[in-house]
Amino acid sequence: MTTMTRIEESTATTVSLLLAFELGERTWKLGFTIGMGQRPRTRQVPAGALDRVWAEIAEAKRRFQLAADTPVISCYEAGRDGFWIHRALVAQSVTNYVVDSSSIEVNRRARRTKSDRLDLGGLLTLLARYVAGDRRCWRVVRVPLDQDEDARHLHRTWEAVQHDRTRLINRLQGLLVTAGVRVKVSGDFLTRIAAVRRWDNTPLPAGVQERLTRTWVQLDFLTTQLAELEAARLALAPDPQTPTGHAVAQLQTLRAIGPIGAWVLTTEIFGWRQIRNGRQLGALVGLVPALYQSGETARDLGITRAGNKHVRRLMVQLAWSWLRYQPTSALAQWYQQRFAGGGPRARRIGIVAVARKLLLALWRYLETGAVPAGAVLKG
Numbered sequence: 001m002t003t004m005t006r007i008e009e010s011t012a013t014t015v016s017l018l019l020a021f022e023l024g025e026r027t028w029k030l031g032f033t034i035g036m037g038q039r040p041r042t043r044q045v046p047a048g049a050l051d052r053v054w055a056e057i058a059e060a061k062r063r064f065q066l067a068a069d070t071p072v073i074s075c076y077e078a079g080r081d082g083f084w085i086h087r088a089l090v091a092q093s094v095t096n097y098v099v100d101s102s103s104i105e106v107n108r109r110a111r112r113t114k115s116d117r118l119d120l121g122g123l124l125t126l127l128a129r130y131v132a133g134d135r136r137c138w139r140v141v142r143v144p145l146d147q148d149e150d151a152r153h154l155h156r157t158w159e160a161v162q163h164d165r166t167r168l169i170n171r172l173q174g175l176l177v178t179a180g181v182r183v184k185v186s187g188d189f190l191t192r193i194a195a196v197r198r199w200d201n202t203p204l205p206a207g208v209q210e211r212l213t214r215t216w217v218q219l220d221f222l223t224t225q226l227a228e229l230e231a232a233r234l235a236l237a238p239d240p241q242t243p244t245g246h247a248v249a250q251l252q253t254l255r256a257i258g259p260i261g262a263w264v265l266t267t268e269i270f271g272w273r274q275i276r277n278g279r280q281l282g283a284l285v286g287l288v289p290a291l292y293q294s295g296e297t298a299r300d301l302g303i304t305r306a307g308n309k310h311v312r313r314l315m316v317q318l319a320w321s322w323l324r325y326q327p328t329s330a331l332a333q334w335y336q337q338r339f340a341g342g343g344p345r346a347r348r349i350g351i352v353a354v355a356r357k358l359l360l361a362l363w364r365y366l367e368t369g370a371v372p373a374g375a376v377l378k379g
Contacts, residue, residue, distance in 0.1 A: 020123035021076035031120035032060040103139035148272040158229040168219040244271035256325035287356040315355040330373035
């Protein structure tokens, strides 16, 4: 009988200082710990005072009896402060995670006590689990490079101005309806409202005319801004040597995809994100079904509407454009067979399905060069 002896093997765990941020408008709360079960050390600093943050990190290392070169792992919830804090932490050799707030595990009781102290403790606990290998406790946001984030502002500004312009047009029309008149909102709007007469052949009251005039001045300013933004968008020249320029140029080879749609898709997703599969892409845009299933009960709650709302809105518009300019494609034929003959609700459901399938097809086209089935390329 042979006896085997085995030397005990052990792997020393690398100790790290864990740091969680609770970001506020005036103050930041910092929570420190070195692992599960440890009582956190909490401190408060003025918002944006990075020098105080570095000093608190050094003091926490001293209090926990850690070496000065001990690695620091931090986290904070994605929100109003954006990614500049992440970039500042990374520049100081801190491993930081920006966490999607909606993915954080919470107590499912209806009445849950909430305070900054409990939030810090919860974040530190989840951070310790994540560092230990539990990747299901939350979802980490992928932080774009500074230039990639900056490239999105032109298109998002256009979208915001367009939204504000629509809001002002609706306000003008609503004011006119309350006065019992209808006037076309066009270039000679002020002349029209001065000459319009109400039901009793009297002009509009002075207060209404003044408000209409002020709203029209705002609308005229936004219209000028919108024209300038559209000219700037059309003047963008993609550089085929860069990933962004290559994706913009390749998307525009498909009929029904114009320069604006190509730029938005590229700057928001395709130009800088590494997408592993179609399910990840659909979840990123919020075009995946939200299922509710418990026992024998199963309901479809529609799409999740989570993720990038700019791309989701654009894809619905591109889906209608695809049906118009690519009628012989397999995707357009699929929509015609399943949804075109239904009512308005069926067509709305169908166009969302087309938007999701089209998004996946465009991603495959960029990744592998596979042209969507039956699609026609531009000359």
